[in-house]
Amino acid sequence: AQTVTQSQPEMSVQEAETVTLSCTYDTSESDYYLFWYKQPPSRQMILVIRQEAYKQQNATENRFSVNFQKAAKSFSLKISDSQLGDAAMYFCAYRSAPPGDSNYQLIWGAGTKLIIKP
């Protein structure tokens, strides 16, 4: 079974600085998808960025980028120029790719609480 581990329960960063959130996963599959979700106090789950395992290029979305190390099974999220609105819980999630994903469910890490210091 696949597992996702986020070893940092809480991280803090000064506004405008850069922070990296860690995520490791365990799988025997060769093709899969990885996601970072943001959950602000409103509880809404917001997709931040996604990565397909067969793509070597790291995904980037504006100030958010990932460092995907497939051999090391690592998928870290870098947030540049941190803003107060970035304060939230961040979850790393894994999903099998076809034909392995019989139900398309997401496997989640425990989350990292990101605090932005003004």
Place this chain on the structure above:
Amino acid sequence: NAGVTQTPKFRVLKTGQSMTLLCAQDMNHEYMYWYRQDPGMGLRLIHYSVGEGTTAKGEVPDGYNVSRLKKQNFLLGLESAAPSQTSVYFCASRRQGMKYGYTFGSGTRLTVV
């Protein structure tokens, strides 16, 4: 479009009471999921459905039942609530064939006393 709507948003139950959480989506998605979120843990799958009239167990199904009589609705039932079921419950939906595109509801905070 409303996306995924969960009702109620908050609820307090006494041990042994029953209740039903409703998830409704207006995107014609085939797949629907119920997750629970507990402090210090990621979301865990309770039950899911791959289409109208079909349901299946997830990782933590005990104490819950589900039904999907209509494609747009996915109901989660607690027949006899226990304090261990105190949690935040999330519903999500997804269109068949899409790689991404999970849509989440805003959650239901349930407290069982």
